[in-house]
Amino acid sequence: RETKARFDNLVGMTGIVGAFKTSGTLIDMHLKTAIDRAAHCFHLIINNYALTIDDTGVATDLTVGPMIEGELYTILLNILSNAVKSVIASGKIERIIRFDARRSGTRTILRISDSGIGLAPEFFDEVFTPFISDPSGDLYDKLEERSNPEDASIFGSGSGLGLAIARDIARSRGGDVRFIPPEDHWSAC
Numbered sequence: 001r002e003t004k005a006r007f008d009n010l011v012g013m014t015g016i017v018g019a020f021k022t023s024g025t026l027i028d029m030h031l032k033t034a035i036d037r038a039a040h041c042f043h044l045i046i047n048n049y050a051l052t053i054d055d056t057g058v059a060t061d062l063t064v065g066p067m068i069e070g071e072l073y074t075i076l077l078n079i080l081s082n083a084v085k086s087v088i089a090s091g092k093i094e095r096i097i098r099f100d101a102r103r104s105g106t107r108t109i110l111r112i113s114d115s116g117i118g119l120a121p122e123f124f125d126e127v128f129t130p131f132i133s134d135p136s137g138d139l140y141d142k143l144e145e146r147s148n149p150e151d152a153s154i155f156g157s158g159s160g161l162g163l164a165i166a167r168d169i170a171r172s173r174g175g176d177v178r179f180i181p182p183e184d185h186w187s188a189c
Contacts, residue, residue: 120136
């Protein structure tokens with residue numbers, strides 16, 4: 001039952017990238033609620049690997065949009081999935097993914113930082129190229145070493161499409177998704 005409820009929740013958020021959505025209505029959404037809902041899709045992995053999702057830097061009244069609900073969840077799920085894999089692959093004791101958001105004029109700036117393996121600046125753009133899932137060649141090797149064998153099917157090997165899709169959606173709504181140099185105590189942002 002719990003697995004079915006999680007799957008129904010995931011399908012409800014993404015509509016499998018809009019395939020099951022009957023309404024393309026553009027709406028404004030509460031960002032913290034969307035982050036919590038997206039993180040809940042990973043709650044078994046978060047619990048099994050003792051990850052911390054910190055969204056205290058996101059005000060409860062902060063909204064994003066107008067956009068189709070599934071678009072926001074597609075962006076969040078793709079980025080969160082990559083952060084989860086990176087944090088587990090790092091092998092660090094402190095496994096944190098932090099969400100911070102603020103308004104800047106009419107825009108909402110969301111920063112997602114993690115304590116994972118990081119990404120070298122020379123790959124900041126390359127990871128958005130379709131079908132390039134791990135340009136440094138580190139992520140999936142380290143993830144395999146540091147994860148339970150039964151979780152391999154959950155993590156997959158990366159299609160290299162997630163970040164490209166997330167960026168395309170954000171840009172179609174006048175936004176963007178990009179890597180920036182992380183603050184000192186974070187590995188990626």
